[in-house]
Amino acid sequence: MTTVSTRKPAPAIVDSVLRTIGNTPMVRIKHAQGAVKAEILGKVEGFNPGHSAKDRVALYMVEKAEKLGKIKEGATIIEATSGNTGFSLAMVCLLKGYKCVLTVSSKASDEKLRLLQSMGAEVFICPSSAKADDPDSYYSVAKQLHAEIPNSYYLNQNFDEANIEAHYYSTGPEIWEQTKGRITHFVCCVGTGGTISGTSRFLKEMNPDIQIIGVDAYGSVLKRYWETGEFDEKEAYSYKVEGLGKTIIPGNVDFELFDRMIKVHDKDSAIRARDLAQKDGLFVGYSAGAAMQAVHKLKRELKEDDVVVVLFSDHGSRYLGKIYSDDWMRDMNFLKDKKEESYNSYLYRKYKVRYKRIYNKVNYYINSSLGM
Numbered sequence: 143m144t145t146v147s148t149r150k151p152a153p154a155i156v157d158s159v160l161r162t163i164g165n166t167p168m169v170r171i172k173h174a175q176g177a178v179k180a181e182i183l184g185k186v187e188g189f190n191p192g193h194s195a196k197d198r199v200a201l202y203m204v205e206k207a208e209k210l211g212k213i214k215e216g217a218t219i220i221e222a223t224s225g226n227t228g229f230s231l232a233m234v235c236l237l238k239g240y241k242c243v244l245t246v247s248s249k250a251s252d253e254k255l256r257l258l259q260s261m262g263a264e265v266f267i268c269p270s271s272a273k274a275d276d277p278d279s280y281y282s283v284a285k286q287l288h289a290e291i292p293n294s295y296y297l298n299q300n301f302d303e304a305n306i307e308a309h310y311y312s313t314g315p316e317i318w319e320q321t322k323g324r325i326t327h328f329v330c331c332v333g334t335g336g337t338i339s340g341t342s343r344f345l346k347e348m349n350p351d352i353q354i355i356g357v358d359a360y361g362s363v364l365k366r367y368w369e370t371g372e373f374d375e376k377e378a379y380s381y382k383v384e385g386l387g388k389t390i391i392p393g394n395v396d397f398e399l400f401d402r403m404i405k406v407h408d409k410d411s412a413i414r415a416r417d418l419a420q421k422d423g424l425f426v427g428y429s430a431g432a433a434m435q436a437v438h439k440l441k442r443e444l445k446e447d448d449v450v451v452v453l454f455s456d457h458g459s460r461y462l463g464k465i466y467s468d469d470w471m472r473d474m475n476f477l478k479d480k481k482e483e484s485y486n487s488y489l490y491r492k493y494k495v496r497y498k499r500i501y502n503k504v505n506y507y508i509n510s511s512l513g514m
């Protein structure tokens with residue numbers, strides 16, 4: 143009998159699912175890296191129990207606030223979130239006996255909203271078009287709720303340093319250990335800035351030569367701010383990719399740590415995320431595709447002996463109705479080749495070419511018979 147062993151050491155029993163947060167695996171990307179010569183390692187945060195890197199942040203921030211006496215028994219914890227922090231926070235609150243109130247941008251997918259409610263959070267959906275200082279924005283609504291709800295605590299992941307610390311004490315050391323110090327580049331999407339700032343602060347302390355590459359979205363104000371120190375409101379417009387980019391400058395983005403910032407488009411990010419799933423079996427979120435697109439943009443600079451760690455922030459299941467839906471991809475005009483096109487648009491394209499040829503031929507005969 144031929145046996146195939148897939149067994150790995152069984153993890154220890156833990157008292158709470160919260161104790162399974164962190165120590166996520168790192169997977170070598172072999173196919174979706176295409177022509178990029180360097181060794182590409184994905185740090186797969188979807189393995190956390192809440193399926194994103196935000197588990198680390200929610201747990202650390204709540205436990206730090208508890209220790210400092212800022213969160214009291216029976217408290218309501220409030221946060222403005224693009225979805226992932228909300229789910230992690232809802233999980234932490236559920237297990238620690240707090241009430242969780244979340245304000246979410248209307249850009250968040252239905253799956254994300256249902257996830258938040260499944261963990262018992264109360265959710266307020268705010269228009270994604272509202273500017274940060276607009277009273278309807280998810281930031282303003284969160285502040286307002288904090289003012290109105292007694293015994294409430296506003297987590298404030300954009301500005302509270304504990305967000306950075308969560309990654310300084312966990313993600314950074316894990317990456318250093320997993321690569322045995324071989325890491326040469328760290329590529330990470332920038333939203334609140336907590337992940338890239340905390341992780342990079344640790345990595346730069348270990349080796350200041352490690353290149354830190356922040357990934358921003360077209361439609362966000364962060365890259366221009368990093369380059370010029372100016373907040374250009376006119377640069378902000380609505381975009382599809384979730385988790386990265388901002389219309390405010392979060393205090394938790396430590397711009398000094400960045401060696402490069404790269405902007406990416408919605409379409410390229412969606413295609414790269416689908417590539418990771420279809421070629422490497424890694425079912426990761428939309429922003430993981432954004433980070434991979436940034437790696438591809440660095441293609442000419444990366445050398446064979448470079449070790450590039452790319453942070454994959456969350457799990458693909460959050461985007462079933464978006465990038466993993468062919469209909470959504472088609473609606474957005476994101477499908478890249480004819481194999482992925484719908485039959486109708488294929489026929490349209492085919493006959494458009496054929497009719498053009500016939501039209502040109504007829505035109506030619508008419509013109510030549512008229513001696514033109």
Ligand SMILES: Cc1ncc(COP(=O)(O)O)c(C=O)c1O
Nearest residue numbers: 332333334335336337385429455
């Ligand atoms: C899917 C996803 N990717 C990336 C990020 C960016 O992480 P950070 O907020 O630590 O900058 C977030 C943040 O919410 C996210 O939800």
